[in-house]
Amino acid sequence: xxxxxxxxxxxxxxxxxxxxxxxxxxxxxxxxxxxxxxxxxxxxxxxxxxxxxxxxxxxxxxxxxxxxxxxxxxxxxxxxxxxxxxxxxxxxx
Numbered sequence: 001x002x003x004x005x006x007x008x009x010x011x012x013x014x015x016x017x018x019x020x021x022x023x024x025x026x027x028x029x030x031x032x033x034x035x036x037x038x039x040x041x042x043x044x045x046x047x048x049x050x051x052x053x054x055x056x057x058x059x060x061x062x063x064x065x066x067x068x069x070x071x072x073x074x075x076x077x078x079x080x081x082x083x084x085x086x087x088x089x090x091x092x093x
Contacts, residue, residue, distance in 0.1 A: 003042035006034045010091045011078065025082045026089055032058070032077045039079050049087040055080040 008029045010016075016027035030039055036054040044051050057080075061073040083089070 001031065001034060001038060003045050006031050006038055006042040007046060012091075019080075020089075020091070023082070024085075024087070025080055026091070028079045028081065030056070030077050030079045032075065034077070034079075036079075039081070043081050047089045049089060050084040051081055052084045053082040055082075 008031065011027040011029055013027070019025045019027065026043075028039075028043075034042075036056060039056070040051045040054050043049065043054075056077060058075060058077050061075045064071050064073060
């Protein structure tokens with residue numbers, strides 16, 4: 001799996017922005033098949049930083065209703081990446 005297909009997008013929420021400012025951690029939506037080692041290598045090569053720790057969690061899709069039919073949103077994987085001291089990523093927020 002290539003590093004460009006592992007990281008889908010950075011997550012911009014109130015919690016992720018606060019974590020990036022105070023805890024030096026960044027939140028990303030990643031491919032469901034990617035493991036922690038692949039995520040770590042992809043972030044290190046893509047952003048040219050050193051990663052200290054990676055935590056992952058799978059968010060289950062929700063059931064949604066459109067008029068009279070029930071559907072379901074897709075499951076997705078979230079990665080919380082902690083950088084080593086002095087490392088930062090400029091994501092534009």
